[in-house]
Amino acid sequence: MSQSTQPLAQTRGVAELLDSLVASDGTGAHPHVRSGALSNGPDAMRNLADAVHFLCLLHGRYPGVIDNAARKTVDAATRQWMGQAAEAFAHERAFLTKIASAVGPVPSTQGQAQCEAAVAAQRKAIDMLAESDRNGCAVGAAIALTLDWRTIRVLLDISAQRLDLAPPTCTLPDLRDTARLAASVAETPAVERAMVFGAQQLITQHSGLWDLMAARAASRLHP
Structure with missing residues (x-):
């Protein structure tokens, strides 16, 4: 009995671990996002415009993270999740590009070339x-x-609402399906560690992007 329940406990753990990682270190936890700089105040739209343009640099091109990961997939369950996620993210890319076009040019900020180079490295x-x-x-x-x-x-x-654009429905896989996928993939401790590593590194790059956005916002306030 203990042998049959251990994989369930282990894989439930990896799904919760990934959720916890995103909650503690992801976009929603970043001080720049939590400060309201992107949603409140006279500079919010300019800060949002900046973020949209740099998100385009990071995630606006095909193939992206999910597309490349899908090519590494061999088992049927993961292929199904990846297929849904890749198709959904294609719509997200189109939405991101539409907003970037509507919001206008990148806000004038010192060190533009260096910032773009930093995001290219990310x-x-x-x-x-x-x-x-x-x-x-x-x-x-x-x-x-x-x-x-x-x-x-x-x-x-x-951003879309402020530009009178209608946001489309997000069709990324739901949390239950995603947790189930994490559970099925983490067959061994080594695979689980690799999954957590991949997730941590992705979140680290997002955190770096928001660090950059915070620095750019501060630079515009105090040129």
Whole structure:
């Protein structure tokens, strides 16, 4: 009996671990996002516009994290989740691009070229995660993206509403399906560690992006 229940406990644990990681270190926990700089005050729209443009640099091109991770997938259950996630994120990319077009040019900020270079390096880092041959790493990164994107999508919806654009329905896999996927993939401690590593690194890149957005917002206030 103990042998039959251990995998369930282990895999339930990895789903909760990924949720906890995103909750504690993801977009919603970042001081710049929590400060209201993107949702309140006279500079909110400019800060949002900045974030939208840089999110485009990070996630606006195809293939993205999920597309690359999907190519590493071999089992049927993971392929199904990846297929749904990739199709949904294609719609998210289109929505992101539409907002970036409507919101106008990138707000004038010192060090623009260096900022773009920094985000290009972040993009390369997450591409490497999604193309990793380490079993579980790419799936962990893809799961973390879908989880953290829920908060990012709130910011995009705020931008869209201020631009009189109708936000489309987000069709990314729901939390239950995502937890089930995490449970099925984490067959061994090594795979679980790889999943957590992939997720941590993806969230680290998102946190770095929000650090950059906070620095740019401060620079515009105090040029």
